[in-house]
Amino acid sequence: MGNNKSMAGGQTAIHTQETYVWYRTFMTEYPSGLQTLHEFKTLLGLQGLNQMANQQVDQVYNTFDMNKDGFIDILEFIAAVNLVVRGKMEQKLKWYFKLYDADGNGSIDKKELLNIFMSVQAIKGQQTLSPEEFANLVFHKIDINKDGELTLEEFINGMEKDQDLLEIVSKSFDLSDMLKVICNGKEPNTGE
Numbered sequence: 001m002g003n004n005k006s007m008a009g010g011q012t013a014i015h016t017q018e019t020y021v022w023y024r025t026f027m028t029e030y031p032s033g034l035q036t037l038h039e040f041k042t043l044l045g046l047q048g049l050n051q052m053a054n055q056q057v058d059q060v061y062n063t064f065d066m067n068k069d070g071f072i073d074i075l076e077f078i079a080a081v082n083l084v085v086r087g088k089m090e091q092k093l094k095w096y097f098k099l100y101d102a103d104g105n106g107s108i109d110k111k112e113l114l115n116i117f118m119s120v121q122a123i124k125g126q127q128t129l130s131p132e133e134f135a136n137l138v139f140h141k142i143d144i145n146k147d148g149e150l151t152l153e154e155f156i157n158g159m160e161k162d163q164d165l166l167e168i169v170s171k172s173f174d175l176s177d178m179l180k181v182i183c184n185g186k187e188p189n190t191g192e
């Protein structure tokens with residue numbers, strides 16, 4: 001299925017019909033062709049979060065805003081939906097890494113990981129492990145040289161080798177449910 005080559009090249013082998021639906025949905029919602037941070041939060045139903053969770057959502061938005069102009073345009077939006085809905089595991093892991101590395105210094109320390117899990121908990125509710133237990137577990141398992149920092153390599157290798165961990169991490173950042181709403185053009189139905 002590895003047929004989505006460079007977007008810049010003449011051949012964009014993306015699933016055209018679905019992309020068209022995303023395109024149409026986006027342009028209907030945002031006729032200016034730009035989505036603001038506020039609109040992003042509204043779209044995903046992520047309003048009224050606490051400060052920590054809010055920062056996390058900001059961070060998600062920033063990773064999608066690739067040209068850093070403060071808006072998500074249609075191409076960035078489609079790239080984001082593509083990544084989340086059908087990205088390959090390694091692409092997603094790179095994205096998770098970017099999300100987790102809040103100060104952007106190229107490695108994830110325990111505090112950054114802890115912050116993430118605390119905000120995930122704030123967004124998604126109580127998880128099986130407490131944020132601290134989880135952060136400790138992750139470092140115990142994949143901080144190979146035990147220096148208290150996770151490099152991109154440690155992160156990707158570690159996650160690829162440990163399916164359980166990978167599952168928890170992907171679940172904790174699984175936006176696909178929310179983004180499927182966009183694809184279907186429906187309002188999310190709160191489960192309970």
Ligand SMILES: [Ca+2]
Pocket residue numbers: 065066067068069070071072073076
């Ligand atoms: Ca942008």
Ligand SMILES: [Ca+2]
Pocket residue numbers: 101102103104105106107108109112
């Ligand atoms: Ca960092």
Ligand SMILES: [Ca+2]
Pocket residue numbers: 143144145146147148149150151154
């Ligand atoms: Ca390390």
